[in-house]
Structures are given as structure tokens and as C-alpha cells.
Amino acid sequence: MKKPVLFIGVASLLLAGTVFFALTREKEIDYSTQVKPILNQHCISCHGGVKKNGGFSLLFEDEALAPTESGHPAIIPGDASASEFINRLTANDPELRMPYQKAPLSDEEIDILTAWVDQGATWGKHWAYETPTKPSPPETTVKAGFFAESAPGFIQNAIDRFVAEKLRQEELQPSPEADKMVLLRRLSLDLTGIPPGDTLVQQWKTNALTYEELVDTLLNSPQFGEKWASWWLDLARYADTKGYERDVSREIWPYRDWVIKALNADMPFDQFTVEQLAGDLLPDPDLDQLTATAFHRNTMNNDEGGTQDEEFRVAAVIDRVNTTFDVWQSTTMACVQCHSHPYDPFTHENYFQLMAFFNNSRDEDTHGEEPKLKFYSGDDSVRVEEIKDWAARYGNEKLEKEIDAILRYQEPKYHAHLAEDFENGELIDTKWLGLWDQGSCYFRGIYTGGSPYIYLNYWTGNEGSLLTIRRDGPEGEVLARFTLDKTEGRVIRRFPIKEVQEKVDLYLHMENKGLSLQQTSSAINWLAFFPELPGKNQPGHAEKDRNFMALLNTNTSTVPIMIENPDYMKRTSHVFERGNWMLKGEEVAPNVPAILNRWDPAWPENRLGLAYWLTSKENPLTARTLANRIWAQLFGRGLVSSLEDMGTQSDPPSHRQLLDWMAVRLMDDYDWRLKPFIKDLVSSGTYRQSSVSSALLHGKDPANQWYARGPRFRLSAEQIRDQVLAASGLLSKKMYGKPVMPPQPDNVWQTVYNGESWKTSEGEDRYRRAIYTFLKRTSPYPSFISFDAGSREVCTIDRTLTNTPLQALVTLNDPVYQEAAYHLALRMRQSGEEDPISWAYEKLLLQPISAEKHRYLEELREFAVEDFASDPQAMQDWLQFAGESEKDPQLAALAVVANALLNLDEFLTKS
Numbered sequence: 021m022k023k024p025v026l027f028i029g030v031a032s033l034l035l036a037g038t039v040f041f042a043l044t045r046e047k048e049i050d051y052s053t054q055v056k057p058i059l060n061q062h063c064i065s066c067h068g069g070v071k072k073n074g075g076f077s078l079l080f081e082d083e084a085l086a087p088t089e090s091g092h093p094a095i096i097p098g099d100a101s102a103s104e105f106i107n108r109l110t111a112n113d114p115e116l117r118m119p120y121q122k123a124p125l126s127d128e129e130i131d132i133l134t135a136w137v138d139q140g141a142t143w144g145k146h147w148a149y150e151t152p153t154k155p156s157p158p159e160t161t162v163k164a165g166f167f168a169e170s171a172p173g174f175i176q177n178a179i180d181r182f183v184a185e186k187l188r189q190e191e192l193q194p195s196p197e198a199d200k201m202v203l204l205r206r207l208s209l210d211l212t213g214i215p216p217g218d219t220l221v222q223q224w225k226t227n228a229l230t231y232e233e234l235v236d237t238l239l240n241s242p243q244f245g246e247k248w249a250s251w252w253l254d255l256a257r258y259a260d261t262k263g264y265e266r267d268v269s270r271e272i273w274p275y276r277d278w279v280i281k282a283l284n285a286d287m288p289f290d291q292f293t294v295e296q297l298a299g300d301l302l303p304d305p306d307l308d309q310l311t312a313t314a315f316h317r318n319t320m321n322n323d324e325g326g327t328q329d330e331e332f333r334v335a336a337v338i339d340r341v342n343t344t345f346d347v348w349q350s351t352t353m354a355c356v357q358c359h360s361h362p363y364d365p366f367t368h369e370n371y372f373q374l375m376a377f378f379n380n381s382r383d384e385d386t387h388g389e390e391p392k393l394k395f396y397s398g399d400d401s402v403r404v405e406e407i408k409d410w411a412a413r414y415g416n417e418k419l420e421k422e423i424d425a426i427l428r429y430q431e432p433k434y435h436a437h438l439a440e441d442f443e444n445g446e447l448i449d450t451k452w453l454g455l456w457d458q459g460s461c462y463f464r465g466i467y468t469g470g471s472p473y474i475y476l477n478y479w480t481g482n483e484g485s486l487l488t489i490r491r492d493g494p495e496g497e498v499l500a501r502f503t504l505d506k507t508e509g510r511v512i513r514r515f516p517i518k519e520v521q522e523k524v525d526l527y528l529h530m531e532n533k534g535l536s537l538q539q540t541s542s543a544i545n546w547l548a549f550f551p552e553l554p555g556k557n558q559p560g561h562a563e564k565d566r567n568f569m570a571l572l573n574t575n576t577s578t579v580p581i582m583i584e585n586p587d588y589m590k591r592t593s594h595v596f597e598r599g600n601w602m603l604k605g606e607e608v609a610p611n612v613p614a615i616l617n618r619w620d621p622a623w624p625e626n627r628l629g630l631a632y633w634l635t636s637k638e639n640p641l642t643a644r645t646l647a648n649r650i651w652a653q654l655f656g657r658g659l660v661s662s663l664e665d666m667g668t669q670s671d672p673p674s675h676r677q678l679l680d681w682m683a684v685r686l687m688d689d690y691d692w693r694l695k696p697f698i699k700d701l702v703s704s705g706t707y708r709q710s711s712v713s714s715a716l717l718h719g720k721d722p723a724n725q726w727y728a729r730g731p732r733f734r735l736s737a738e739q740i741r742d743q744v745l746a747a748s749g750l751l752s753k754k755m756y757g758k759p760v761m762p763p764q765p766d767n768v769w770q771t772v773y774n775g776e777s778w779k780t781s782e783g784e785d786r787y788r789r790a791i792y793t794f795l796k797r798t799s800p801y802p803s804f805i806s807f808d809a810g811s812r813e814v815c816t817i818d819r820t821l822t823n824t825p826l827q828a829l830v831t832l833n834d835p836v837y838q839e840a841a842y843h844l845a846l847r848m849r850q851s852g853e854e855d856p857i858s859w860a861y862e863k864l865l866l867q868p869i870s871a872e873k874h875r876y877l878e879e880l881r882e883f884a885v886e887d888f889a890s891d892p893q894a895m896q897d898w899l900q901f902a903g904e905s906e907k908d909p910q911l912a913a914l915a916v917v918a919n920a921l922l923n924l925d926e927f928l929t930k931s
Contacts, residue, residue, distance in 0.1 A: 051144030069360030081143035154684035157181035182678035211238040213247030245284035263320030275314035288692035290635035298628035317580035350666040358599035373611035376593035414555030433548035454540035455530035471549035480542035643683035737807035738790035748840035759794035845914035884913035
């Protein structure tokens with residue numbers, strides 16, 4: 021009888037051990053989801069990237085396990101009882117207990133940290149810093165027949181399987197598919213930003229198009245690029261002015277047009293990235309690739325007199341670092357400028373290693389915003405190609421590229437603000453070199469490259485100013501002597517100079533006895549030393565040389581671009597102590613944070629290499645960031661709701677597996693192309709759901725983070741205006757070109773030291789899409805600001821949606837909306853319908869009007885007819901856009917109804 025008892029005892033012990041092992045495994049602490057949130061909330065403000073009290077930091081593993089000021093580590097992996105980190109959490113002495121002078125941690129939090137240390141204090145990566153892998157879509161929900169009754173056609177693609185699984189876990193049911201006309205309007209607004217045209221409405225209504233064909237039609241519409249460019253230009257902080265105090269205009273619209281064209285062409289996002297960050301560094305970049313680099317010339321430029329150009333050049337470089345990581349990495353890298361990141365594993369040194377990638381661009385916060393790409397046209401384009409061919413024929417490929425660069429963007433050059441040690445001279449308004457009679461200054465460390473000419477960009481109203489250029493100082497060798505005579509505005513002229521091969525200090529001396537005391541002889545903007553056009557003894561050289569100088573002086577459309585410094589102008593990069601650009605610490609080289617993906621040694625250590633690093637499939641953040649933000653554009657919120665941040669302080673993803681599946685699909689299945697990716701999203705059953713909510717949904721999921729209904733949110737500022745113009749028949753289809761100035765209230769522009777004014781556009785430019793509206797940073801278009809568009813002084817990741825009375829005042833009273841209401845009233849009258857109100861409502865919303873709404877609008881019309889008949893002056897004022905022969909109480913009343921229709925909540929909302 022003992023053997024069975026013994027067997028049972030041993031079995032019981034084995035079973036108990038198995039259960040204990042299973043429980044232990046179940047309680048294994050996950051650093052990223054359990055430990056890191058506690059550290060971020062309670063500990064890291066005193067023991068992290070900003071402060072390291074007691075010599076103890078919890079930001080990085082090596083710091084956390086290193087000896088503290090006591091000489092001993094605070095964390096002993098595997099032994100919580102010996103770890104001061106744990107003991108301090110439960111200490112009785114308030115001077116010892118942590119967090120210091122704050123509420124103690126909960127028992128649960130202490131247990132988690134204790135178990136974590138006992139289990140070895142294993143560090144872990146935040147989920148977003150792990151390279152995404154493609155999970156398999158869940159199958160269990162579908163097999164179980166879950167929600168078959170509420171939405172039998174919900175599962176349309178793999179996206180719905182992930183959403184369905186989460187709905188099942190949250191005990192929610194999906195909503196049925198939305199009405200087909202609601203879907204048409206939703207799709208059209210999401211993909212093109214404007215309502216569908218009459219032809220498309222008819223095709224969809226009569227089932228002449230399948231849903232897939234409808235999606236393809238909208239994706240292939242040229243309006244697709246205009247709609248999605250508006251989103252990207254927020255990220256790019258695109259504006260038509262320079263910002264800061266004077267906020268004068270800048271010509272940068274070719275970049276906006278490049279974005280629209282790239283999106284319409286479905287340029288792969290990795291290429292879209294490379295060309296914007298480093299198009300100039302590609303082999304033989306074309307005009308489009310150079311134009312794309314204006315992405316990082318959207319930084320503000322300070323024209324105010326008395327400012328230091330280097331300070332604001334540095335400010336622009338800092339903005340480029342911050343914007344790059346905001347846009348592509350959902351990372352708050354700006355925090356690291358002054359100290360290591362408080363919550364994420366990025367060091368203070370990381371910031372300036374990244375800054376080194378951007379620190380060698382040629383722009384220097386100059387008034388002229390050089391370098392600027394020139395767009396030649398007509399015969400000038402032919403002459404450019406002829407000169408390039410000449411340089412290749414009588415020189416070499418290197419010289420051809422240099423000549424092309426000189427003609428295209430006139431680089432490299434030395435700006436006047438580099439002048440120093442003035443005598444009888446100054447920097448005019450801290451911008452241009454102005455020497456008086458017997459005036460002098462130095463340009464130090466100048467490399468002429470052996471050029472036989474010095475090129476000057478200058479202007480003067482004086483004759484006979486003799487400029488002498490000497491080597492090293494006033495007693496040095498004379499390198500050049502020439503006279504600057506009166507010019508008609510700014511010119512580029514060249515003068516002979518002795519050939520010098522090494523770097524030298526240039527001493528400039530000006531003499532003009534005809535000037536009065538302290539009268540400026542001339543204003544010099546920049547000087548340069550370009551190579552000579554080869555083939556000097558060949559027939560035709562003189563003509564080519566004349567054309568070369570003429571082209572340099574030809575005024576064309578331009579766009580500011582990024583160009584890299586040549587080696588002899590290369591800057592060194594340093595850590596800024598506490599972020600102060602004037603306190604330079606140790607020198608640093610370009611590098612990327614080790615916590616993210618590795619650096620391929622084959623990549624160049626410049627902006628091009630950085631672009632390759634960002635778009636590497638090993639980068640954990642770029643594809644996730646892009647997928648999350650496109651999702652948010654369609655659904656009103658991201659799977660990670662904090663669109664600007666995927667760091668350890670971000671909101672956790674509502675559907676992490678879905679996010680990773682989309683990220684990998686975007687990279688691997690679609691090779692970074694956005695259109696098929698967007699098609700995936702809008703083809704899903706999740707997107708097609710009705711947006712009608714219920715008490716149950718509002719109670720369990722008020723923010724719709726589990727997607728048990730379709731998206732419903734207010735349209736953007738641009739969409740609202742475009743939709744109003746489209747509904748009234750006024751919207752122009754004209755694309756591209758200079759920004760326009762549609763009507764806005766008087767006296768909005770009152771910028772000091774500027775002199776520019778708002779000149780209302782005429783003809784169809786008055787009715788162009790909102791993306792073409794001139795955007796002044798210090799005074800953005802008023803109706804856009806009212807509907808939460810930004811000033812674009814910095815990168816805007818996610819617009820804040822508000823609901824204020826100002827918005828109703830805009831749509832009721834703004835002249836754009838009143839003019840649209842009048843033209844919609846004309847369409848109502850000209851429709852020939854017996855019931856123009858019902859006709860107009862269905863035109864606008866693609867739905868029949870309810871009896872109740874119709875009754876209210878009819879009563880409004882009748883009241884307005886009576887009111888205008890008794891008050892002709894009110895009718896005259898209301899019909900300000902009508903001809904005298906058109907003005908009558910009936911039309912005025914229809915315009916009131918039209919105005920009401922354009923103010924309906926359902927018209928201003930995507931549902």
C-alpha cells in the first residue's frame with residue numbers, strides 16, 4: 021500500500037512545482053509595459069536625462085547599474101533586498117524614502133519593481149524601438165462567426181481581422197456599412213478634399229462603378245495630390261513668408277507644387293524622403309530633386325536689422341533636426357538640445373551628432389536666402405545647355421557640373437556678413453558690405469581656387485569707387501584693383517584677380533574722393549570665385565562667355581534650396597553646453613542614436629546617408645509613423661493617439677499588431693507607395709461602417725478608439741472653404757503656380773517694416789483651392805485660423821480641433837461664404853426644380869432632406885422673402901455680389917437658405 025501513497029506524493033510535488041513554475045512565468049515582469057511607466061512617472065525627473073541626483077540615473081541600463089556617488093550600485097540584479105533602489109521605496113525616514121518629498125509608490129508598484137530586480141533587472145526596449153515584424157491577422161474572430169448579425173459584411177480585408185479581434189475583447193459589435201451615398205461623400209472628401217462631381221455621383225448612384233473602381237478613380241484624380249499635400253505642408257511648415265518681425269514674402273511655391281506632383285505620381289515614400297532631405301546630394305540631381313530640398317528651407321529667416329546671421333542660421337539648423345525627427349520618427353528630439361532626454365534613451369551628445377548632418381548646408385540666414393535655384397525658360401534654357409555642353413567639350417565632367425551649379429544657384433560664394441575689422445565702413449543693416457572713402461575690411465580664410473576672376477553681387481549709385489584687394493593686409497600683395505561704377509539695381513560683375521591656390525586673408529580697401537563723410541560707396545551682397553569657362557581660344561568662346569554673364573544676371577522664378585558646403589568651407593560641429601549655441605563643447609561627428617537602427621558604413625556621412633538611415637526597413641519608427649498618421653487622416657485619430665510621439669511617454673497603441681502589420685505592408689508589399697496603402701484602409705469594413713453612434717458606444721468607447729463605428733469629425737479649414745466653393749460652382753480647377761489672395765477682411769495685414777499689402781486676386785484665382793492661398797506667418801488667412809489651421813512657423817503634426825463661435829461667424833458672414841451662398845442661390849433658381857431647397861440639400865449632402873429640416877428651411881425662406889420685400893436696403897446689402905437686374909426678394913431669400921445650408925453641421929462634417 022506504500023507504493024501508491026509514495027507515487028501520489030511525488031506526483032503531487034511535481035504538479036506543485038509545475039504550477040509554481042507556471043505562476044512564476046506568468047508573473048515575469050515586462051520592463052517596457054510595467055517598469056518603464058513607473059520609472060517615468062515617479063523617478064526619472066530626478067534620476068534621468070535632466071538630473072542625476074546621487075549620481076544615479078534610470079535612463080540607460082549602464083547608468084542604472086553603475087556605482088552611484090556612494091560608491092555602490094543602487095540596483096543589484098537578482099537581489100532586491102540588497103538593492104538600495106528598492107529599500108528606499110519603503111524607508112520610514114522621510115529624508116531617505118523615495119520619491120523624495122512626494123507621495124509613496126503604491127504597494128502594487130513596489131511589488132512590480134521588487135520582482136523586476138529579483139528577476140535580474142532585465143532592461144528592455146520600448147516597443148516602438150523594435151524593428152516591426154509582420155504579424156498574421158487573427159482568424160479566431162471570423163471562425164467564431166462573431167457579430168455576423170450586426171455587420172455580416174464587415175470583414176473586407178486583413179485590417180478588419182485585427183479590429184474585429186479587439187472589438188471582441190472589448191465586447192463591442194461593429195456598425196453596419198454606411199449608406200452608399202454617405203460612403204461616396206466620405207471617400208471623395210478623404211481622397212480629394214472636395215465633394216464628388218456630378219458625373220461621379222451619377223455613376224455611383226446607378227451602380228456603374230464598383231467600390232474598388234470608385235476608390236481607384238478618386239486616387240487617380242489630380243485633386244488627390246492637392247488634398248494630401250495640405251497635410252504634408254503642415255509637417256513641412258510651408259509658408260509664403262520668412263517669419264519673424266518683418267515677415268516679408270519669399271518665393272517658395274515651386275516646392276508646394278513639387279509635393280502635389282510627387283503625391284499624384286505616387287512617388288515611393290522612401291524616395292519622397294531622400295529627395296526632400298538630400299536631393300542635392302544625389303548623383304546629377306535634376307531640377308525637381310533640387311526643388312524638393314526646399315523642405316528644409318521652409319525654416320524661418322530673420323531680416324530684422326541688428327540680428328546676427330549666425331545665431332539664426334543655427335536656429336534654422338536646430339529646427340531641421342527637430343522637424344526631421346518630428347516628421348519621420350515621432351520622436352521629441354527637441355528635448356535633447358539642452359540635456360539628455362528625460363524619458364527616452366537619447367543623450368545630449370546624440371542631438372549634436374544629428375545636428376552635424378545638417379550643419380554644412382550653404383544657407384546662412386542672409387537677406388537674399390541664398391542659395392536659390394533659378395528656373396530658366398525659353399531661349400535662356402537653351403543657352404544654359406549650350407554652355408554646359410561647351411564646358412564638357414573643352415573641359416571635363418567635373419567642370420561641367422561646376423558651371424551648371426553656378427548657373428543654377430551661384431555657389432559657392434562668400435556673403436558680406438563674413439567681413440570683419442572695419443575701418444570707415446560697416447555692414448549696412450547688418451546685411452551688406454558698405455565701405456566709405458578710405459574704408460577697409462578683411463575677409464579671412466578665403467579660397468579662390470585659382471580663379472582668374474572675382475565675382476561681385478552689388479549695387480551702387482556712385483561713380484568711380486576704386487576697390488583694391490590685397491593679400492593678408494594693407495601692405496600685402498595687390499591681387500586686384502578695379503572701379504565700381506553706377507549700376508541699375510543689383511548686378512553680378514566680375515573683375516580680374518591674381519590666381520591664388522591656397523586659402524588667404526583678403527584685405528579690401530575702397531577709395532572715392534567724391535563721397536561725403538561716411539557716405540557708402542556701394543552695397544556688396546556677396547563675392548565669389550568661379551572657374552573660368554574653358555576653350556578660351558576656341559571660336560564661339562566670347563559668345564558663350566557673354567551668355568554666361570547674361571544668364572547670371574537674368575531674373576527668373578526661384579526657390580531656396582539646400583546645397584552642401586564644399587570641403588574647404590566645411591564647418592565643425594560641437595556640443596552646445598546646455599543648448600547655448602555660443603558655448604561650444606567637444607567636437608562631434610555625424611552619427612545616429614544607437615537605440616534605433618544600425619548605420620550602414622556604405623552610406624555617406626551627410627544628409628543623404630541620414631535619409632537612407634531613416635528609410636531603412638530596419639528603422640523602427642519611420643513606417644510606423646507614416647502608417648499611424650495616414651490612419652489618423654482617415655479615421656480622425658491614430659492607432660497611437662499621440663501622433664507627435666511614439667516614445668515611452670506616448671499613449672500606447674490601441675492596435676499594436678495592426679500598426680506593425682500596416683508598417684511592414686507599406687514597406688514590403690507596396691515598396692513605400694502611399695496610394696495602394698490608402699486603398700487598403702478605405703477598402704476595409706472598418707472604414708465603411710456607419711458613423712452613427714449610440715448610447716452604448718458613447719458609454720464604452722466615446723473616442724471611437726476601438727473603431728466600432730465609422731469616422732465622423734469636422735472637415736479641415738481648407739476642406740470647408742473648398743467644399744463651399746465647389747457647392748456654389750465657383751471652385752477653380754487651375755493647379756500650381758504662384759500663391760493667390762482671395763478676399764479677406766480689410767486691415768488684417770499690418771506688419772511693421774514690411775510695406776507689403778494684400779491684393780485681392782481677380783478672375784478664377786479668386787476661387788482657387790485653399791492650398792494655393794498665400795500664407796503669411798504673422799497674419800495667416802483669417803478664416804483658416806478660425807478653423808484651426810496653423811501659422812506654420814514650426815512643424816505641425818496634429819491640428820487641435822476646436823469648436824468656437826468664431827467659426828460660425830466665419831461661415832455666416834465671411835465674404836467668401838456670402839458670395840458662395842449667392843451663387844448657390846443662383847444655381848437653385850436656375851435648376852428649374854419645383855422644390856429648389858430639396859434639390860440644393862441633396863446636391864450638397866447626397867441625401868434627401870428630411871421633412872422636418874425642409875419645413876424649417878421653407879419657413880426661413882418665407883420669412884426672408886417678407887423681410888427683404890419690406891426692407892429693400894437690406895436686400896441690396898445682402899445681394900452685394902449680384903447685378904442690379906438680378907436683385908429681388910425671392911433670390912435674396914434663396915441666398916439666405918443657401919447660407920443656412922452651407923452652415924449645416926452635416927455639411928461641415930465628414931460622417
